Amino acid sequence: MSRKQDFYPEWREDPPKPGSYRSIFKWGDPKEYKHPNRRLYKLVKEEFGLTDEDFKSRKNEGDEIVELPNSPLKLQKQHIEAISGIVGEENISTRDYDRLKYSTGKTAEESRELREREIKEVADLIVHPRNKEDVQKIIVYCNEHKIPVYVYGGGSTVNFGFRPVMGGITLVMQTHMNKIVEMNERNHTCRVQAGMMGPAFEEVLNNAPEQFGTKHRFTGGHFPQSFEYSTVGGWIVTLGSGQQSSYFGDSYHLVIGQEWVTPRGNFETKTFIAEATGPKLNDIMKGCEGTFGVLVELTVKIFKWMPENQFPMCFIFPSWEKGVDAAREVSQGEFGMPGVFRLSDPEETSVALKLYGIEGTFLDTLMYLRGFKPMERCLLLSRTEGERGFAKNVLRKSKKVFRRFGGMSLTGYPVKEWEHSRYRDPYMREDLDDYGLTIDTLETSVTWENLHTIHRAVRSYVKSRPKTICMSHGSHFYSQGTNLYFIFFGKFDSLEEYRSFQKGIFDTILESGGSLSHHHGVGRMIAPWMEDYLGKEQMDVLRALKNHFDPRGIMNPGGQMGLDYGPEGLKNREWRIDWRGPRDPASLDAQ
Numbered sequence: 001m002s003r004k005q006d007f008y009p010e011w012r013e014d015p016p017k018p019g020s021y022r023s024i025f026k027w028g029d030p031k032e033y034k035h036p037n038r039r040l041y042k043l044v045k046e047e048f049g050l051t052d053e054d055f056k057s058r059k060n061e062g063d064e065i066v067e068l069p070n071s072p073l074k075l076q077k078q079h080i081e082a083i084s085g086i087v088g089e090e091n092i093s094t095r096d097y098d099r100l101k102y103s104t105g106k107t108a109e110e111s112r113e114l115r116e117r118e119i120k121e122v123a124d125l126i127v128h129p130r131n132k133e134d135v136q137k138i139i140v141y142c143n144e145h146k147i148p149v150y151v152y153g154g155g156s157t158v159n160f161g162f163r164p165v166m167g168g169i170t171l172v173m174q175t176h177m178n179k180i181v182e183m184n185e186r187n188h189t190c191r192v193q194a195g196m197m198g199p200a201f202e203e204v205l206n207n208a209p210e211q212f213g214t215k216h217r218f219t220g221g222h223f224p225q226s227f228e229y230s231t232v233g234g235w236i237v238t239l240g241s242g243q244q245s246s247y248f249g250d251s252y253h254l255v256i257g258q259e260w261v262t263p264r265g266n267f268e269t270k271t272f273i274a275e276a277t278g279p280k281l282n283d284i285m286k287g288c289e290g291t292f293g294v295l296v297e298l299t300v301k302i303f304k305w306m307p308e309n310q311f312p313m314c315f316i317f318p319s320w321e322k323g324v325d326a327a328r329e330v331s332q333g334e335f336g337m338p339g340v341f342r343l344s345d346p347e348e349t350s351v352a353l354k355l356y357g358i359e360g361t362f363l364d365t366l367m368y369l370r371g372f373k374p375m376e377r378c379l380l381l382s383r384t385e386g387e388r389g390f391a392k393n394v395l396r397k398s399k400k401v402f403r404r405f406g407g408m409s410l411t412g413y414p415v416k417e418w419e420h421s422r423y424r425d426p427y428m429r430e431d432l433d434d435y436g437l438t439i440d441t442l443e444t445s446v447t448w449e450n451l452h453t454i455h456r457a458v459r460s461y462v463k464s465r466p467k468t469i470c471m472s473h474g475s476h477f478y479s480q481g482t483n484l485y486f487i488f489f490g491k492f493d494s495l496e497e498y499r500s501f502q503k504g505i506f507d508t509i510l511e512s513g514g515s516l517s518h519h520h521g522v523g524r525m526i527a528p529w530m531e532d533y534l535g536k537e538q539m540d541v542l543r544a545l546k547n548h549f550d551p552r553g554i555m556n557p558g559g560q561m562g563l564d565y566g567p568e569g570l571k572n573r574e575w576r577i578d579w580r581g582p583r584d585p586a587s588l589d590a591q
Contacts, residue, residue: 009055011035011431022062024101025111027426028229034427039354044437048467048491058434060115068096068122074167075124079147083127083169086137091128091175098126102170103150105157106226106426107525108440109502111433112495121558123150123164128175132296135171135261139294139554142169143263148557151290153234154197156226158441159523161238161289165558171294174231180204181297183212189256189271190218190302194233194295198222201232206305219305221248224519228423233295238521239287243422244339246331246477247385250519252286254300260285262293262549271299284545289521290556291563292549309391310339312383312412312419315402316372320345321452323378324474326405328448331477333401336394340383340415341477345455348471348487349379355425356417363410370408380407381415432489438498439489442505444514447481455484457512461504462488476518483518522561530562539563 015030016023023030036044045051073094084092093099103122104110113120129135142149148168164170173195180201182191185208192201198220204211205218222235222242234240235251236258242248257271269282285292317323323343331337344352353359367377382398384391399409432439446454455472462470469489476483486505492498506529510516516526516533531539539562546563549555557564 006038007052007055008038008041009431009435012058012061012434017063017065019065019097020063021066021100021114021117022430024066024097024104025062025106025114026430027106028423032424032427033431034421034424035431036428037355037357039359040351043351043354044432047469048437050491055435059436061434062115066097066100068100068119071096071099071119071122073124075147075169079141079145080125082141083125083138086141087127087129087134091130093126094124095126099123102126102152102155102172103162103164105155105159105161105163107158107160108429108438109495109498110160111429112438112498115433116495118495121163121165121167123170124167125169126172127169128172130176132177132259132261135177135294135296136266138169138171139261139263142554143552146552146554149294149554150556151294153195153231153237154226154229156230156234157238157523158520159517159525161521161523161560162556163524163558165524168554173233177296178231180211183208183214183302185212185214185216188218188302189299190220191257191297191299192232193297194231194236196232198224198227198230198232198235202227205302217305218302220254220300221303222251222254225423225426232300233298236286236298237289237295239519240521241476241483241519243342243475244383244385246337246341246475247339248303250476252283255286255298256282256301257299258282258285258295259297260293261296263552263554264293264549268297287521288545289523289561291546291560293555306386306388309388310383310385311391311395312340312381312415313395313399313402314382314410314412314414315380315399315407316349316367316410317378317380317402317405317407318372319376320378320455322405322407323380324448324451326402326407327380327474327477327482329401329405330398331482332479333397335397336384336386336390337477338382338394338398339385340381340419342381342418342473342475344379344381344473345459345471346375346378347469348473349377350375351469351471352379352414355421356414358410358414367408367410372408379410379414381418383412383415383419436491437489438492439487440502441485441487442502442509443483443485443518443520444509444516445481445518446484446514449481450513451481451484454509454512454514458484458486458505458508458514461508462486465490465501467491484514524559527559527562 013033016026099122148166150162150164150170152162152170152172177193177195180192208214208218223244224240224242236255239252241250257269259268327343384394459470471487473485474482516529543563
């Protein structure tokens with residue numbers, strides 16, 4: 001007699017209805033899904049004290065069609081007509097759906113807001129500029145009439161990066177400004193429009209011989225988890241970092257030239273790889289998050305694409321301390337760095353072994369017999385790349401270090417499982433949200449010296465909340481330190497409870513000596529902590545730059561990076577921003 005199959009939720013697989021709230025907050029491809037497997041489902045029930053009954057009905061699924069009765073247009077008709085005259089009527093929209101879609105990022109908070117119809121600020125007019133000349137004309141016009149301008153790249157921001165607090169217009173860069181302008185094989189550089197999406201950019205580089213007649217195939221080397229739904233320009237303005245940054249470098253290192261349109265005027269930085277002509281404007285503009293102007297084109301480094309020289313390796317360590325010591329030794333080994341380099345702490349390792357289908361297998365049994373105990377052992381995923389001899393040498397020397405620190409090889413299988421799903425893990429968020437479960441991620445830069453202090457402090461804070469999972473891993477490794485991700489997972493009864501809990505994590509990171517962000521930028525989410533983190537003198541420099549490039553305050557106003565807070569908003573660490581200026585864009589003309 002066959003055993004009855006245990007209950008397993010009916011996760012949704014139907015594409016969201018066109019025009020619905022769900023079609024806005026759903027991650028990625030409307031037809032793509034990834035569900036928690038049975039092992040993870042069992043873990044969730046055990047950790048949160050839930051039963052199968054809690055997973056038999058979904059709530060707040062967001063299938064209703066978007067309507068914004070409480071968000072009327074505030075931009076005067078004459079301004080809409082003027083901007084339409086610049087880009088063409090087909091490239092503007094005042095539809096409720098478009099206004100909400102291009103005003104919304106991918107934070108867990110925004111997803112829940114949409115589910116609960118807690119609609120925040122939305123843009124008045126959505127504009128799709130065709131080229132940099134359109135952008136220039138729009139910025140000149142908006143500056144003259146003091147109309148707020150926000151910029152939308154791929155839409156994957158996780159810090160309220162383009163929330164239009166002041167209304168006004170949102171420029172959507174990906175629609176038309178999405179092409180490679182020039183490929184220079186001799187210099188190993190590529191000039192690209194800021195709105196080009198990651199996959200399209202990488203496809204052209206991989207096929208450069210056919211597209212541009214080059215001798216070699218190339219890669220951009222930048223692969224964030226948001227790769228499929230982020231733009232090249234977005235990577236730079238948020239100081240992004242990719243999953244292979246330990247070899248290729250962060251976006252800060254990849255961009256060598258930029259062209260900007262600002263209210264003060266337009267400029268293009270030089271593309272010399274090194275020049276001694278004072279502080280470099282190219283560096284100053286990186287990470288400004290749309291507060292100084294609009295990035296329209298950029299010149300980036302490119303690298304020979306040699307996927308045949310990618311060699312995976314996976315090791316298990318008896319403890320977090322041993323794994324960290326091994327990762328530091330490789331990072332400071334002076335023999336080269338792997339591309340993929342990722343070390344999970346015990347709690348994340350436990351979840352990862354379930355996700356990758358290793359728990360309960362022969363490998364799991366072997367680990368246990370050799371003393372690698374659950375909730376103590378730590379998983380390291382890595383992959384070398386580059387020229388064949390170099391990649392093999394890094395592989396050989398890294399393995400030698402890992403074994404010296406007590407690591408046991410698990411072959412390259414777990415790495416291949418991770419590679420298969422590395423862009424798909426975010427798809428599980430909707431499944432969990434449908435049942436009132438929230439999973440979110442924050443990250444911080446750490447030095448080797450303070451890594452354990454910060455790891456313990458943040459974990460202690462997260463675990464002080466009953467029935468909350470806290471997973472952490474190090475990635476983006478450097479000789480001087482790394483980046484720690486903290487993934488927290490729990491059931492929050494209200495948005496206010498979630499916001500308060502998240503605020504406590506930022507406080508803990510700052511108090512324990514971490515950075516406010518490693519590669520997601522600041523946005524409005526982390527802005528309240530900027531003054532404490534950088535200090536008044538550094539913030540004054542940033543505000544002086546803001547005032548120079550944007551003297552009338554039209555670029556991404558409303559608290560972005562903490563550059564235009566009102567004094568009470570700064571003092572009280574208010575989640576909602578108190579901006580210096582009127583909220584009604586139409587009334588700005590009267591000033």
